Amino acid sequence: MSPSRKASAKASAKVSTKARGQIALPFEIPARSAPLAEPIVPGSERDHEIATALGAWFDAVARDLPWRRTRDPYAIWLSEIMLQQTRVDTVIPYFDRFLSRFPTVGDLARADLDQVLSLWSGLGYYRRARIMHLAAREVTERHGGAFPGDAQALRALPGVGAYTAGAVASIAFDLREPLVDGNVARVLSRLDAIDNDIRSTTGQRALWAAAARLVPEARPGRFNQALMELGATVCTPRAPRCTACPVNGLCIARAEGREEDLPVLAPKRKVPSVRMVAAVLWAGHRVYLARRTEGGLFGGLWEPPMVEADSLDEARTSLAEAGIPERIVLREVGRVRHILTHRRLEVTVARAEVPAALRGRAKLASPYERASWLDPDANEVGVSRLARKILSMSSPPAARAEVTRR
DNA sequence: AAAACGGGGGT
DNA sequence: ACCCCAGTTTT
Numbered sequence: 001m002s003p004s005r006k007a008s009a010k011a012s013a014k015v016s017t018k019a020r021g022q023i024a025l026p027f028e029i030p031a032r033s034a035p036l037a038e039p040i041v042p043g044s045e046r047d048h049e050i051a052t053a054l055g056a057w058f059d060a061v062a063r064d065l066p067w068r069r070t071r072d073p074y075a076i077w078l079s080e081i082m083l084q085q086t087r088v089d090t091v092i093p094y095f096d097r098f099l100s101r102f103p104t105v106g107d108l109a110r111a112d113l114d115q116v117l118s119l120w121s122g123l124g125y126y127r128r129a130r131i132m133h134l135a136a137r138e139v140t141e142r143h144g145g146a147f148p149g150d151a152q153a154l155r156a157l158p159g160v161g162a163y164t165a166g167a168v169a170s171i172a173f174d175l176r177e178p179l180v181d182g183n184v185a186r187v188l189s190r191l192d193a194i195d196n197d198i199r200s201t202t203g204q205r206a207l208w209a210a211a212a213r214l215v216p217e218a219r220p221g222r223f224n225q226a227l228m229e230l231g232a233t234v235c236t237p238r239a240p241r242c243t244a245c246p247v248n249g250l251c252i253a254r255a256e257g258r259e260e261d262l263p264v265l266a267p268k269r270k271v272p273s274v275r276m277v278a279a280v281l282w283a284g285h286r287v288y289l290a291r292r293t294e295g296g297l298f299g300g301l302w303e304p305p306m307v308e309a310d311s312l313d314e315a316r317t318s319l320a321e322a323g324i325p326e327r328i329v330l331r332e333v334g335r336v337r338h339i340l341t342h343r344r345l346e347v348t349v350a351r352a353e354v355p356a357a358l359r360g361r362a363k364l365a366s367p368y369e370r371a372s373w374l375d376p377d378a379n380e381v382g383v384s385r386l387a388r389k390i391l392s393m394s395s396p397p398a399a400r401a402e403v404t405r406r
Numbered sequence: 407a408a409a410a411c412g413g414g415g416g417t
Numbered sequence: 418a419c420c421c422c423a424g425t426t427t428t
Contacts, residue, residue, distance in 0.1 A: 085411090086413080086414090087414075089414095090415085122412090123413080124411085125412055126411085126412080127410095236416095237416095238416090297410080297411070297412090298412085299411095338412090339413080339414095340411075340413080341411065341413090342409070384412075385412075385413065385414095386412085
């Protein structure tokens with residue numbers, strides 16, 4: 001961080017509404033960096049201009065996305081869950097497949113979790129799928145299959161936080177509810193020159209106050225989507241395309257030449273590495289897969305048993321607890337590296353061909369609950385991308401294309 | 407307030 | 418490498 005940026009952040013960190021001679025408000029006024037532009041007043045002409053310009057801009061340039069072709073709250077909700085921490089382009093094929101397989105919330109509620117996770121395979125953050133499945137049952141049983149139509153009831157559904165409640169309420173139900181996601185945080189931090197770390201409690205409070213101030217009575221869902229669309233396509237993290245921005249004349253960061261210095265972000269910590277060993281047992285086209293207990297990492301997904309160890313030798317005892325008898329001769333076939341948000345996994349992959357008759361019914365140790373011989377390409381259960389990499393590496397060359405394909 | 411929780415695309 | 422994505426839940 002540059003010295004000047006640090007100084008300005010500090011200077012503007014806390015400006016009470018009273019000190020600025022304004023009426024007390026139910027939310028905090030976003031911190032401002034310099035007394036250059038007009039004070040930001042709720043319901044001001046500037047707010048109105050921003051909403052109007054963004055709405056018109058959105059009508060002109062909005063991408064044609066699958067979830068923008070429907071008003072079905074279930075479909076909107078599904079899209080919002082899938083889009084959590086996940087890019088639009090990644091979500092599109094998953095959204096289409098999922099909706100084809102489970103067209104209504106009732107279909108989802110009646111489904112097996114393994115089926116749901118199968119359709120989620122590769123998308124990541126699998127807890128979303130598990131919790132969404134629970135929420136679908138809640139909607140079916142408690143709300144009679146109709147989605148709750150206000151932000152508070154939506155927020156009460158498992159897996160629905162402040163963002164998703166605001167999104168479904170405004171987009172599916174035309175309610176004047178604000179929302180703040182990563183895109184909106186960036187856009188508003190620049191538009192209002194908010195100097196707080198956007199991930200801090202203070203920063204979030206300022207952002208939600210700004211979002212609540214701006215969202216118009218007329219077509220709030222369009223406005224919220226416009227804010228996100230702007231962040232995704234114009235007001236980008238680096239090298240924002242301000243010349244193409246419909247509100248560049250109203251942006252305080254730009255007026256102050258600080259658009260590249262905002263938003264303020266706290267430094268991230270580095271991710272530790274973990275060494276693991278995976279054992280892949282093949283019997284024809286079937287492979288021995290164990291199901292991970294629900295709740296933790298890759299919860300509810302199936303994979304070749306994998307344990308934390310520095311070498312195959314060292315792994316044998318723990319692999320036995322995952323249902324791999326020690327008498328089986330495993331041969332190393334390579335390594336797989338997989339990056340998660342909080343861990344860097346380095347997996348040594350070992351394999352063996354075994355007769356399918358070898359079906360130990362040993363009680364499996366955590367994190368596995370049970371195991372079975374499955375065709376990994378049958379799409380019957382959830383399989384992580386990491387597991388697919390491991391399967392791909394350990395299968396005969398002729399079969400690799402099959403396993404890799406989704 | 408911090409950590410857990412996937413995977414991938416852009417630079 | 419590093420950033421960060423239409424975030425939420427748990428600790």
